[in-house]
Amino acid sequence: xxxxxxxxxxxxxxxxxxxxxxxxxxxxxxxxxxxxxxxxxxxxxxxxxxxxxxxxxxxxxxxxxxxxxxxxxxxxxxxxxxxxxxxxxxxxxxxxxxxxxxxxxxxxxxxxxxxxxxxxxxxxxxxxxxxxxxxxxxxxxxxxxxxxxxxxxxxxxxxxxxxxxxxxxxxxxxxxxxxxxxxxxxxxxxxxxxxxxxxxxxxxxxxxxxxxxxxx
Amino acid sequence: xxxxxxxxxxxxxxxxxxxxxxxxxxxxxxxxxxxxxxxxxxxxxxxxxxxxxxxxxxxxxxxxxxxxxxxxxxxxxxxxxxxxxxxxxxxxxxxxxxxxxxxxxxxxxxxxxxxxxxxxxxxxxxxxxxxxxxxxxxxxxxxxxxxxxxxxxxxxxxxxxxxxxxxxxxxxxxxxxxxxxxxxxxxxxxxxxxxxxxxxxxxxxxxxxxxxxx
Numbered sequence: 517x518x519x520x521x522x523x524x525x526x527x528x529x530x531x532x533x534x535x536x537x538x539x540x541x542x543x544x545x546x547x548x549x550x551x552x553x554x555x556x557x558x559x560x561x562x563x564x565x566x567x568x569x570x571x572x573x574x575x576x577x578x579x580x581x582x583x584x585x586x587x588x589x590x591x592x593x594x595x596x597x598x599x600x601x602x603x604x605x606x607x608x609x610x611x612x613x614x615x616x617x618x619x620x621x622x623x624x625x626x627x628x629x630x631x632x633x634x635x636x637x638x639x640x641x642x643x644x645x646x647x648x649x650x651x652x653x654x655x656x657x658x659x660x661x662x663x664x665x666x667x668x669x670x671x672x673x674x675x676x677x678x679x680x681x682x683x684x685x686x687x688x689x690x691x692x693x694x695x696x697x698x699x700x701x702x703x704x705x706x707x708x709x710x711x712x713x714x715x716x717x718x719x720x721x722x723x724x725x726x727x728x729x730x731x732x
Numbered sequence: 733x734x735x736x737x738x739x740x741x742x743x744x745x746x747x748x749x750x751x752x753x754x755x756x757x758x759x760x761x762x763x764x765x766x767x768x769x770x771x772x773x774x775x776x777x778x779x780x781x782x783x784x785x786x787x788x789x790x791x792x793x794x795x796x797x798x799x800x801x802x803x804x805x806x807x808x809x810x811x812x813x814x815x816x817x818x819x820x821x822x823x824x825x826x827x828x829x830x831x832x833x834x835x836x837x838x839x840x841x842x843x844x845x846x847x848x849x850x851x852x853x854x855x856x857x858x859x860x861x862x863x864x865x866x867x868x869x870x871x872x873x874x875x876x877x878x879x880x881x882x883x884x885x886x887x888x889x890x891x892x893x894x895x896x897x898x899x900x901x902x903x904x905x906x907x908x909x910x911x912x913x914x915x916x917x918x919x920x921x922x923x924x925x926x927x928x929x930x931x932x933x934x935x936x937x938x939x940x941x942x943x944x945x946x
Contacts (some may be wrong), residue, residue: 603850605869615855
């Protein structure tokens, strides 16, 4: 279970997050919904350690952790970015295997067989040797997902998983996320698409205007 | 332009070309890593580092290489730093080319999308792992054509070492030309430069092909 308590973040004098509380229960999906500019991406970036919160507490299974700490090889949060941020100079295999070998110190063989398994599960079994630019948007997203999963995160976060894709791929993304839920993954999905959120989420956090972010 | 005459002067020209190539080689060995480190410093958030490096780049790009050679060889001994001719030349060349490479790399570094750093960060890669595995390979590909340009310039710039009395290819040709009152040696010098640069151009093309992923 991920808990965020009393999270505050401002940029200069602009208050983006004021006392936000978030709870993501184990094996569930929490969707954070709101219009653009409401701070939902900032919230996700704080949880992922890409922004430093001004104040607030982060707990995983009741134990505090610092999302921005990079000295731990323990992977708490995995992120699938809006535009995926795949490494363009590396093949799909190398994108997935890089962190497991460099950070988790797995052997190449171990990392490779895990990567193969992940690609298989995601229907990308023949794409391992391709470069990101040779993939479609949906395939890129699944590679980004595989790359995050290879680090065995406790929570998987998505930033606008439907926005960089063709609208008719929305169903695919829904299936993907719900499929992972069945396998027991705890997930947090930031989206502006309420319909999408309603389909996938167990719980929805609406961030309308900044100060009234409250979990229903 | 008899064959006999050509074969007579070629050995001295080759000797000069040897020095040119040595200078070329050691300058690259020293200036490419130097340029990389300086470029990381130029992008640093620590202001004093950036200022010092800005001044270094300004000095090196703002004065002629010829002048820098003279200062290193004749000027530095005045404050107690004495170099052999050859070492002085390599030292000055590394400093000068390091600054140019730093500027090229700085541009390359800035063209790397912030998302690449963030992608690496959430995968828990350290700063140096990110630089080594994500940033440098991409920068390398971006800067390769500009670096190639400088590398080719370096072959010809190395002829400036005559000013501190080193005998490179051009100087060898000059000596033969004034001794024999003939332009043939300089013609040969031109041909040798062209050949060296043809080989370099070929290698650079191959490297570019090897590292292109698009």
